[in-house]
Each structure stands twice: as C-alpha cells, then as structure tokens.
Amino acid sequence: MKTKAVLTILILIITFLGYKYNSKSLHNVLLQEKEVSHKINEFKNNIYNIDKETLKLSFFLYNNYDEINMLINKLDKQTNDFHNKALKDYVSKKIESIYHFEILNSPLKNSIFYTLLLNKRATQNIKNRDYLKKLNDTIFDMIVLKSVNDKLILEKFLQDYGYFKNYKSDDKTELLYNAQILGQLNVFQKYYVYYKKYFNAMFENRDILNELSSIYYNINEKLKEKKLSFSTFAILLQIILFIALISLLYFMKKFNNEHKKLQIVSKTDKLTGLLNRDFFDIDKQRLSHPILFLININNFRNFNELYGVETGDHILSEVAKIIKNIKMGYRARYYRLGGDDFGVLLDADNIDKDMIAKKYISEISNKKIEYNDLIFEVSVSIGVSEELPLFSNADIALINAKSDKDLNYYIYNKSYGNSKKTIIHANLKKSNILKETIKNNSIIIYLQPLVDIKTGKIIKYEALSRIKNRDKIDSIYPYLEIAKSSKVYIELSMQIIKKCFDLIVKDDKLNISINLSIQDILSDKINKLIMKFLDNNTKDVGKRITFELLESEMIEDFEFIEEFIMKVKSYGVKIAIDDFGSGYSNFEYLVKLHTDILKIDGSLIKDIYENKNNYFIVKHITKLSKELNIETVAEFVCQEEISKTLKELDIDMMQGYLYGKPFDAINLSKDSLKY
Amino acid sequence: MKIFIIITFLLTALSSYDIITPIKTLKINKAKAKLGIDLFFDSSFSKDGKISCASCHQPGYGWADPRKVSAGIYGRKGVIQSPTVLNAVYNFKQMWNGRFKDLYEQINGPTHDSSEMGATNEHIEKIINKEPYKSKFQKIYKKDYNTYKMFQNAIVEFEKFLTTPDSKFDLYLKGKDVLSKDEKRGYELFVKTGCIVCHNGKNVGGNNFSKIGVVNNKKMAFVRDRYSITHKKIDIHVYKVPSLRNIALTSPYFHTGDIKDLKVAIRTMGYMNLGVDLDDKQIELIYKFLLTLTGKSPDIGSLR
Numbered sequence: 001m002k003t004k005a006v007l008t009i010l011i012l013i014i015t016f017l018g019y020k021y022n023s024k025s026l027h028n029v030l031l032q033e034k035e036v037s038h039k040i041n042e043f044k045n046n047i048y049n050i051d052k053e054t055l056k057l058s059f060f061l062y063n064n065y066d067e068i069n070m071l072i073n074k075l076d077k078q079t080n081d082f083h084n085k086a087l088k089d090y091v092s093k094k095i096e097s098i099y100h101f102e103i104l105n106s107p108l109k110n111s112i113f114y115t116l117l118l119n120k121r122a123t124q125n126i127k128n129r130d131y132l133k134k135l136n137d138t139i140f141d142m143i144v145l146k147s148v149n150d151k152l153i154l155e156k157f158l159q160d161y162g163y164f165k166n167y168k169s170d171d172k173t174e175l176l177y178n179a180q181i182l183g184q185l186n187v188f189q190k191y192y193v194y195y196k197k198y199f200n201a202m203f204e205n206r207d208i209l210n211e212l213s214s215i216y217y218n219i220n221e222k223l224k225e226k227k228l229s230f231s232t233f234a235i236l237l238q239i240i241l242f243i244a245l246i247s248l249l250y251f252m253k254k255f256n257n258e259h260k261k262l263q264i265v266s267k268t269d270k271l272t273g274l275l276n277r278d279f280f281d282i283d284k285q286r287l288s289h290p291i292l293f294l295i296n297i298n299n300f301r302n303f304n305e306l307y308g309v310e311t312g313d314h315i316l317s318e319v320a321k322i323i324k325n326i327k328m329g330y331r332a333r334y335y336r337l338g339g340d341d342f343g344v345l346l347d348a349d350n351i352d353k354d355m356i357a358k359k360y361i362s363e364i365s366n367k368k369i370e371y372n373d374l375i376f377e378v379s380v381s382i383g384v385s386e387e388l389p390l391f392s393n394a395d396i397a398l399i400n401a402k403s404d405k406d407l408n409y410y411i412y413n414k415s416y417g418n419s420k421k422t423i424i425h426a427n428l429k430k431s432n433i434l435k436e437t438i439k440n441n442s443i444i445i446y447l448q449p450l451v452d453i454k455t456g457k458i459i460k461y462e463a464l465s466r467i468k469n470r471d472k473i474d475s476i477y478p479y480l481e482i483a484k485s486s487k488v489y490i491e492l493s494m495q496i497i498k499k500c501f502d503l504i505v506k507d508d509k510l511n512i513s514i515n516l517s518i519q520d521i522l523s524d525k526i527n528k529l530i531m532k533f534l535d536n537n538t539k540d541v542g543k544r545i546t547f548e549l550l551e552s553e554m555i556e557d558f559e560f561i562e563e564f565i566m567k568v569k570s571y572g573v574k575i576a577i578d579d580f581g582s583g584y585s586n587f588e589y590l591v592k593l594h595t596d597i598l599k600i601d602g603s604l605i606k607d608i609y610e611n612k613n614n615y616f617i618v619k620h621i622t623k624l625s626k627e628l629n630i631e632t633v634a635e636f637v638c639q640e641e642i643s644k645t646l647k648e649l650d651i652d653m654m655q656g657y658l659y660g661k662p663f664d665a666i667n668l669s670k671d672s673l674k675y
Numbered sequence: 676m677k678i679f680i681i682i683t684f685l686l687t688a689l690s691s692y693d694i695i696t697p698i699k700t701l702k703i704n705k706a707k708a709k710l711g712i713d714l715f716f717d718s719s720f721s722k723d724g725k726i727s728c729a730s731c732h733q734p735g736y737g738w739a740d741p742r743k744v745s746a747g748i749y750g751r752k753g754v755i756q757s758p759t760v761l762n763a764v765y766n767f768k769q770m771w772n773g774r775f776k777d778l779y780e781q782i783n784g785p786t787h788d789s790s791e792m793g794a795t796n797e798h799i800e801k802i803i804n805k806e807p808y809k810s811k812f813q814k815i816y817k818k819d820y821n822t823y824k825m826f827q828n829a830i831v832e833f834e835k836f837l838t839t840p841d842s843k844f845d846l847y848l849k850g851k852d853v854l855s856k857d858e859k860r861g862y863e864l865f866v867k868t869g870c871i872v873c874h875n876g877k878n879v880g881g882n883n884f885s886k887i888g889v890v891n892n893k894k895m896a897f898v899r900d901r902y903s904i905t906h907k908k909i910d911i912h913v914y915k916v917p918s919l920r921n922i923a924l925t926s927p928y929f930h931t932g933d934i935k936d937l938k939v940a941i942r943t944m945g946y947m948n949l950g951v952d953l954d955d956k957q958i959e960l961i962y963k964f965l966l967t968l969t970g971k972s973p974d975i976g977s978l979r
Contacts, residue, residue, distance in 0.1 A: 107890070
C-alpha cells in the first residue's frame with residue numbers, strides 16, 4: 001500500500017513538471033492547428049461558393065457578376081496565406097477560366113435568345129417550310145447543347161448551320177432574314193466549343209484541395225518544429241506513464257483479485273446506468289439459481305435509422321428506466337448486454353417465468369416514450385433461460401421469439417434449442433461453402449434450353465447457377481439467402497454475370513437468358529459491368545441477351561430500374577419477367593418495365609392439364625400478353641400432357657425436363673447451338 | 676407549341692432579381708482624401724510639369740476626358756480613351772483591359788507611362804518630401820520619410836470619395852423615387868434586348884470582361900485588349916465592360932472614343948454585340964433609362 005502511494009505521487013510530480021514545461025508550446029500548437037484547419041475550411045468553402053456562383057451564371061439568362069468578383073478577391077487573399085506555387089497556379093488558372101467562361105457565356109446566351117426572337121417572326125419572312133422546320137430544330141439543339149455536352153447534337157447543329165450558311169433564295173426579304181439568323185448562329189457555332197472547354201476548366205485539377213493541410217505545414221517550418229518537440233515530449237511522457245501503470249498493476253496483484261478487477265473495469269454502462277456485460281459474467285457465477293431474462297427492443301435499428309442515433313440513445317435509456325422500475329417481488333439485477341439487449345438476472349427457484357415475461361412485455365409496451373415532440377411506442381421480445389450457458393441459451397430463445405409471429409417471448413428448453421443449433425450449424429456450413437466458391441470463382445453455369453412451341457427448335461438457353469458442395473452439385477437458391485445476409489451477394493452476382501458474358505463471347509451463336517434481381521440492377525458495380533460489356537462488344541451482342549428479372553421484391557426506385565432497362569434495350573437486349581403469377585408481379589409492372597417476354601410461374605403450369613383454375617389463369621395471361629405484344633414462356637414442362645395443353649393455349653416458348661435438362665455449360669457443343 | 680414552352684421557360688429564368696444594386700458613399704479618412712485632392716490636381720508630378728491626374732479626368736466632363744484620346748507630356752497622344760474616375764472604386768479591375776487589380780496599382784499606370792505623366796517614384800518622393808507636402812504627409816502618416824506608397828494611399832482615399840450615389844434609378848430601387856413610363860420601358864428594353872447580361876451589378880458594368888463585336892465586327896481600332904496581356908486567342912478584342920453609371924456625362928464612348936452621341940453608341944452596341952437593329956423609338960427609351968443612372972456629383976467642397 002505504501003509503495004503504491006509513493007508511486008502515484010511520483011507519477012503526479014513527473015506529469016505536472018512535464019506539463020508545466022511544455023504547456024506553453026502545447027497551447028500554441030493547438031491554437032495554430034485550430035487556425036489552420038479553420039483557414040483550410042474557409043478556403044474550401046470559398047471554392048464551393050465560387051462553383052455555385054458560376055453555375056448560376058451559366059443557368060440564369062443574366063445575373064449579377066458582383067458576387068463572384070467578391071468571392072474571387074477573397075480567394076486571392078486566402079491563397080496568399082498558403083505561400084504555395086502549385087496552389088497559386090491552380091487558383092489563377094481557375095480564375096482565368098472563370099473570366100473566359102464569362103466572356104463566352106453572355107454571347108452564347110444572347111445568341112440563343114435572339115434566334116428565338118427572330119423565330120417568332122419567321123413565318124412572316126420565310127415561305128420555305130423546310131427552312132422553318134430546320135430553324136425550329138436548330139433552336140432546340142442550341143438550347144440542349146447549352147445544357148449538355150452531346151457530340152451527336154453538336155454534329156447535327158453544325159450540319160444545320162451549313163444549311164443556313166448556304167441558303168439561297170430569290171426573295172430579298174428571305175435573304176435579309178437569313179442574314180440575321182446567320183449572324184446569331186455564327187456566334188454560337190464559333191464560341192460553343194470554347195464555352196464548353198472553359199466551363200469544364202473551371203472545375204478541373206481539384207486534387208490539390210485535398211492537400212491543403214500538408215501544403216500549409218510544409219511552409220510553416222516553425223510550427224512543424226514545435227509540433228515535433230511536443231510529440232517527442234508526449235511520447236516520453238507516455239512511456240513513463242506506461243511503465244508506471246505496469247508496476248502499479250504488478251503491485252495490485254497482491255490484493256484480492258476479484259475486488260481489484262472491479263476497480264479497473266468500469267461498473268456501469270454510461271448511457272443507461274445499468275451494469276455492463278463484465279459485471280454480468282461475474283454476477284451469474286455467484287448465484288445458486290440464476291435465471292436470465294434477455295429483453296430486446298423490436299426493430300430498434302429503425303429508430304436509429306429513421307430518427308437518428310440521439311433518439312435511439314434516448315429510447316435505450318428510457319427503456320432501461322422502465323425495466324428497472326418494474327417490481328417483480330424478487331431480487332433482481334439489471335444489465336445492458338448488447339446494443340439493444342437488456343438483461344434481468346434473478347436468483348430464484350420455482351418462479352413463474354411466463355408471468356414475469358408477460359409482465360415485462362405488457363409494461364414496456366404500455367409506456368410511451370417522448371422525445372423531441374415525438375411519441376414512440378416500443379415493444380420488446382424476450383428470451384428466457386435458466387440452463388447454462390445462460391446468455392447464449394437465452395439468445396437462442398430470443399431468436400425464436402423474434403421469428404414467432406404469435407408469441408413474443410420464449411423460454412429455453414433443450415429440445416428445440418438443439419434443433420435451432422443444427423440449423424445454425426447448417427447455415428454456417430453453407431456460408432463457408434459460399435465463401436470458398438466466391439474465393440475460387442468456382443460458380444458453375446448450367447444451361448437449360450427454351451424451345452419454340454411450334455417448331456420444337458431451341459431458341460435460347462437460360463443460365464442457371466450451381467454450387468459445388470463436395471461431390472454434389474447444389475442449386476444456388478438455398479445459398480442466395482445467406483449471400484444476401486452476409487454481404488457477399490453482389491460479389492456472387494458479379495461472378496455469375498461475368499461467366500455468362502464469357503460464354504457469350506466464346507460462342508457467337510449462343511443466345512442466353514440471364515437472371516437479374518432488382519438488387520443487382522441497383523448495384524453500381526453490376527450496372528457498370530453490364531454497360532461496359534455492352535459498350536465494348538460488337539453491336540449485335542445485345543441481341544443475344546435476355547435479362548430475366550426476378551420479381552420477388554417490391555420495386556421502390558422505379559425510375560432507376562426503368563432507366564437501366566431503357567439503356568440495355570437500346571443495345572437490343574430483351575427483358576423477361578420471371579415467375580409471373582407469383583410474388584409481386586402484376587400487369588402494371590409488365591408495362592412499366594417494358595417487358596418483351598413473360599415467364600409464367602411453374603406453379604401455374606405443373607398441373608395445368610387437370611387444374612381448371614390454373615388453366616383459366618394461364619389462358620388469360622397469354623391472351624393479355626398477346627395484346628401487349630409480349631411473348632410468353634411456360635416453365636416446368638415435364639409431361640406430355642402439359643405440353644399438349646400449352647399448345648392449345650398459344651404460348652410461344654416452353655422450358656422444362658421434357659425438352660432438355662440443365663447441363664454444364666462446359667458441355668455446350670456446336671450441335672446444341674443449331675437452332 | 677414547343678417553342679412557346681421554351682420561351683416561357685426562358686422568361687422565367689429571366690426573372691432573376693437584384694441584378695442592379697444601388698451604390699452608397701464609402702467611409703473615408705477625410706484628412707487623407709483632402710491631401711489626395713491636392714495630389715490629384717497637381718501637375719508638378721509629371722515630367723514636364725504640365726500634366727496632372729485631372730488633365731485627363733476632368734471634373735467638368737464627368738471626371739473623364741472629352742477628347743477622343745488624351746494628350747500627355749510634351750503633347751504626346753495616348754492610345755485609348757480615358758475612362759471616368761467616378762465609381763472606379765467599384766470596378767472589379769482597373770483599366771480597359773483590366774491589367775490592374777485595384778486603384779493602388781492603377782496609379783502606377785498613368786504616372787509612369789512615358790506618354791502620360793512620365794514620372795518615376797523617386798521624382799514623386801522628392802516632391803512629397805519637400806514643403807508644402809512634407810508637413811502635410813507627416814501630419815497624417817507620422818513618418819520621417821514620405822513614400823510613394825503614401826502618395827498612392829492619399830489618392831486612392833480621394834478616389835473612394837468620388838462616388839455618385841442617389842441616381843434616380845438607385846432611388847427607384849430603394850423605393851424613394853418613381854420612374855416615368857418611358858424610363859421604365861427603357862429599363863425593360865435594356866433587360867430584354869440583353870444589355871443587362873454584361874451591364875449589371877452595382878456599377879451597371881465594370882464587373883466582367885467581354886468581347887466587343889461578337890455578332891457584327893465593325894471596323895474599330897483594337898488596341899490594348901485582354902489579348903495584349905494574356906496572349907490567349909480567346910481574349911482578342913476583349914475589354915472590361917465599362918460602367919454605365921453617369922454615362923451621359925462621359926462622352927465620347929468606347930475604348931476608341933469614336934462615337935460622341937450616346938444614342939449612336941446604343942445603336943452601335945446593339946448592332947455589334949447583339950446583332951439587332953434597334954429602331955429610333957427603342958433607342959430613345961433606352962437612352963432615357965441610361966439618363967436615370969446619372970448620380971449626385973461628389974461635392975469636393977465638403978472635404979475642404
């Protein structure tokens with residue numbers, strides 16, 4: 001005890017002396033650093049303000065130039081503070097570009113405006129209908145060109161410009177009028193390219209903005225030295241403190257172990273004031289009959305995501321209070337065991353666990369939590385366990401409670417605990433296989449033919465993905481759910497799509513149908529992959545591709561999906577809707593998604609020859625599709641009877657075991673490509 | 676129909692506000708400005724002792740030069756028309772080609788130019804370190820030796836005094852006066868013909884560079900344009916857009932001083948930069964609007 005006190009005093013003295021000695025320089029460094037970061041922020045802000053103002057200049061027909069001049073002056077002054085040539089060059093180049101942009105901006109705007117005004121009088125001066133039409137087109141092109149950078153439209157504009165330039169007429173009024181038009185078009189034609197050049201130049205070479213702090217410190221040697229001396233001191237101090245701490249720990253070992261531990265480990269959770277997990281681990285061993293009630297807030301993530309972390313924190317601390325204040329008649333201890341997991345630990349034999357769990361659930365959901373004028377209703381699920389290990393068993397019970405729609409608490413019991421464990425085990429195994437597959441890029445692509453119902457010839461193949469599980473070949477479906485939850489899904493999709501693309505490139509006769517989910521399309525990576533492939537290959541490669549959209553998900557970002565579809569369709573790609581007649585599919589989607597092909601869900605097909613309802617549904621889907629000019633495909637055709645019935649219904653294509661099982665794409669031979 | 680929609684769209688984009696803003700008097704150091712007056716009107720600073728700032732920036736002609744180009748020492752002719760000093764403090768750059776960033780730098784131009792005042796810094800400092808200037812400077816700047824910098828400082832202070840607030844149009848913007856029907860229509864035309872694209876801001880110009888003769892290039896002398904500084908092709912025939920404040924007072928017009936009549940200047944500008952032939956009625960209206968930009972002349976007497 002004596003040694004400890006001496007040691008502590010020693011540390012305090014060293015720290016105090018060191019701090020006093022260096023406090024002045026520390027203070028200065030901190031102050032200057034603050035100033036520098038402030039300067040850098042100001043500088044960047046100004047750059048953004050200038051950008052905003054230039055964009056305004058470009059957008060508005062006319063605008064006050066004073067504001068931008070003021071900002072430029074400010075930028076000039078700010079740049080001097082950095083004493084850096086590269087930065088100065090960047091700024092002076094930017095300013096020069098702005099001036100040049102301004103020089104070109106006004107005549108360009110005026111030329112558009114005047115061409116418009118002249119056009120108003122066109123019919124009085126010009127009789128030539130061709131001329132009038134050309135003039136309208138040209139004006140339209142000018143306006144578009146001002147806002148976008150489109151080579152095609154520029155070419156078109158220049159072509160039309162030639163028309164006006166070479167325009168001949170016997171009528172004097174016409175010639176006079178054309179001269180006026182030409183005067184304006186000349187301006188546009190002459191300056192447009194420069195306008196775009198300087199417009200872009202205003203936003204170039206911005207990398208330097210990320211290096212501002214290093215630029216500043218490079219020139220400020222004094223500051224650097226101070227920083228150095230401070231940091232050497234800081235490191236020294238840290239080493240001393242570290243040694244002191246180690247020795248302190250050594251001496252502490254002599255005392256009661258558990259008692260000491262508690263002094264180091266902070267006892268409570270800061271936010272809720274409940275005991276923390278470390279404490280729980282110690283406490284549970286002391287009790288003779290411990291029972292854990294693991295309470296979890298339902299959909300807690302939503303609170304954080306929708307209302308912000310502050311709100312989430314408030315809800316956590318309120319729920320903690322509520323739990324603490326519920327009287328059970330037993331001695332209980334309360335813990336925060338995870339993000340939104342609370343634990344109530346009781347020490348009691350033979351208690352009514354159902355009653356207690358129900359009471360917690362009802363008491364919590366009865367209380368309303370107010371925050372920032374909002375009222376939140378919180379509900380919880382509970383897992384209960386008195387079997388060891390307490391926490392993980394209660395957790396298994398909790399998972400059960402979560403997945404059960406009727407019951408919101410579960411009490412752990414060995415039998416279902418085991419079954420749950422096997423599922424978890426199986427999932428883990430699948431997840432490992434999946435990881436291996438992705439790592440080795442060893443997804444296998446199978447192909448299944450689609451045949452024309454009338455000729456019986458193969459039209460194309462649907463690409464199906466398979467995973468190798470030791471000696472077996474598994475369908476991908478059981479793995480997809482796991483892939484989605486473990487964030488490797490996009491990687492998996494990329495590999496599948498790449499492999500399909502490889503097949504297309506290898507066999508220039510292969511027509512292929514590739515499955516895409518909405519999630520795939522929304523992924524930036526996959527979107528780029530597809531567009532790059534379509535762009536980089538020969539023109540008709542798109543015509544050999546069909547994308548089958550899996551419609552198992554609601555589409556939220558319709559515009560984005562539609563944009564994607566329109567883009568790929570411009571390459572000749574066809575769009576098919578998979579599993580129509582199940583999930584979220586409806587006819588509105590069909591039209592909105594610009595569908596070419598519709599695959600009727602297998603559940604409607606498999607018993608169509610005897611199930612009158614299904615027959616009726618398929619008949620109507622087919623009829624409607626014909627009217628919407630959409631081709632139809634029937635899946636799961638595995639019996640003669642089905643095929644016969646389908647022929648009556650005027651379906652276009654069939655797919656199923658009757659016409660060909662899926663086979664490994666490696667075995668794709670020249671013969672199988674004879675359509 | 677398409678065109679109609681586009682026109683409506685453009686007109687909505689037109690309706691931006693605060694395009695021209697009123698100017699105010701600047702706070703100045705009276706003692707310095709008073710000293711500045713003496714310097715401004717003193718011809719002893721020039722090489723031949725005959726030219727002062729006021730020789731080419733004449734108070735009776737809107738603080739500009741009524742001649743086509745100014746005459747400097749020994750009767751040497753200048754190459755470009757002398758612009759007004761009025762409200763020059765509000766210009767974003769100085770000189771027709773904007774080669775000086777502020778009034779301080781601007782003073783270097785005419786004082787040192789061999790065909791204007793032809794003076795050196797030593798020459799100027801010699802004078803201001805003799806009486807009567809010596810004590811006047813020391814009273815203000817409190818230094819043993821008076822420098823060229825102080826000379827600049829005093830003149831700039833005086834130039835800051837040379838602003839013309841409370842023009843009819845400014846008063847109208849502040850809601851303190853009304854425009855006549857013709858003046859209003861003139862302003863409308865000023866906007867709709869596109870003059871305002873370049874002539875805007877507190878100085879109704881003087882805040883951007885522009886090419887003269889974008890649509891129709893009249894034969895004009897293109898001396899000392901932006902190109903002579905930047906040597907970029909795009910800067911050929913590019914000048915600082917001049918302020919239109921007090922434009923009625925500062926004939927002749929353009930950098931060449933070619934045109935004496937303001938109405939002809941309006942017609943020429945429309946033809947050269949917008950490609951329109953404005954008719955007499957339109958010119959008359961724009962002219963009337965420009966007259967409202969003439970402000971209250973600064974009263975030097977109030978400084979003395």
